[in-house]
Amino acid sequence: MSDRKDGSMRLFVDGVLDKKYETNRTSFFKEIGIDYNNVISAHLEHKTGIKNIRNNKKKIIPKTDALVSKEKNIFLSVTSADCIPILFYEPTVKIVGIAHAGWRGIVKKIANKTIEKIIDLGGDPKNIRVAMGPGINKCHFDIGNRISKQFLPYSKLIDKRGDKYFVELKEIINEQLIESGIDKRNIENTRECTFCKSKKYFSYRKEKDPNVGLMISLIGIR
Numbered sequence: 579m580s581d582r583k584d585g586s587m588r589l590f591v592d593g594v595l596d597k598k599y600e601t602n603r604t605s606f607f608k609e610i611g612i613d614y615n616n617v618i619s620a621h622l623e624h625k626t627g628i629k630n631i632r633n634n635k636k637k638i639i640p641k642t643d644a645l646v647s648k649e650k651n652i653f654l655s656v657t658s659a660d661c662i663p664i665l666f667y668e669p670t671v672k673i674v675g676i677a678h679a680g681w682r683g684i685v686k687k688i689a690n691k692t693i694e695k696i697i698d699l700g701g702d703p704k705n706i707r708v709a710m711g712p713g714i715n716k717c718h719f720d721i722g723n724r725i726s727k728q729f730l731p732y733s734k735l736i737d738k739r740g741d742k743y744f745v746e747l748k749e750i751i752n753e754q755l756i757e758s759g760i761d762k763r764n765i766e767n768t769r770e771c772t773f774c775k776s777k778k779y780f781s782y783r784k785e786k787d788p789n790v791g792l793m794i795s796l797i798g799i800r
């Protein structure tokens with residue numbers, strides 16, 4: 579995963595493909611030894627579109643928030659700045675996956691749906707390793723009463739202070755992963771809050787900018 583010092587990895591400015599941050603991507607991929615041409619990017623829409631990548635010529639996959647692949651030397655990527663990047667690896671069948679999880683995706687169970695896709699490709703949830711990257715924590719993620727209703731099954735992970743509800747999104751994802759049969763010993767949670775650590779990470783809620791800088795997370799099998 580990149581961080582603030584690598585520069586913004588944003589592809590779309592005001593919703594339109596824009597090459598102005600392409601040099602940040604090129605130099606970051608070079609630094610981590612990945613060929614630019616082997617990176618597949620999801621054009622996120624905060625829903626639960628998932629795409630299996632096979633011999634793909636397209637580098638940007640529209641309307642998708644998660645990618646899975648069995649192919650070698652293909653690097654799946656999502657961008658984020660507060661939302662949580664979730665990385666999946668099935669080491670037995672050799673499948674990788676990545677998901678972008680904001681609150682909407684979490685309510686719609688994007689992590690569980692990505693695991694189902696990995697199972698469809700022959701993976702076993704008992705083998706899947708999952709890592710959650712930095713994202714916004716309960717200290718800085720509050721929602722109003724109307725949205726809080728969508729989190730009712732996870733009410734024990736919500737604190738009410740005044741008329742605000744503070745939600746621990748990564749703990750909800752953790753519960754969802756366990757529901758899908760992931761062994762809790764195979765889940766890694768960085769626990770870093772992008773808002774608290776806004777010197778290191780971009781944070782949408784801190785910067786209140788619709789075109790805020792974005793970090794990129796990648797996973798692939800060499």
Ligand SMILES: [Zn+2]
Pocket residue numbers: 714715716717718771772773774775
């Ligand atoms: Zn925080």
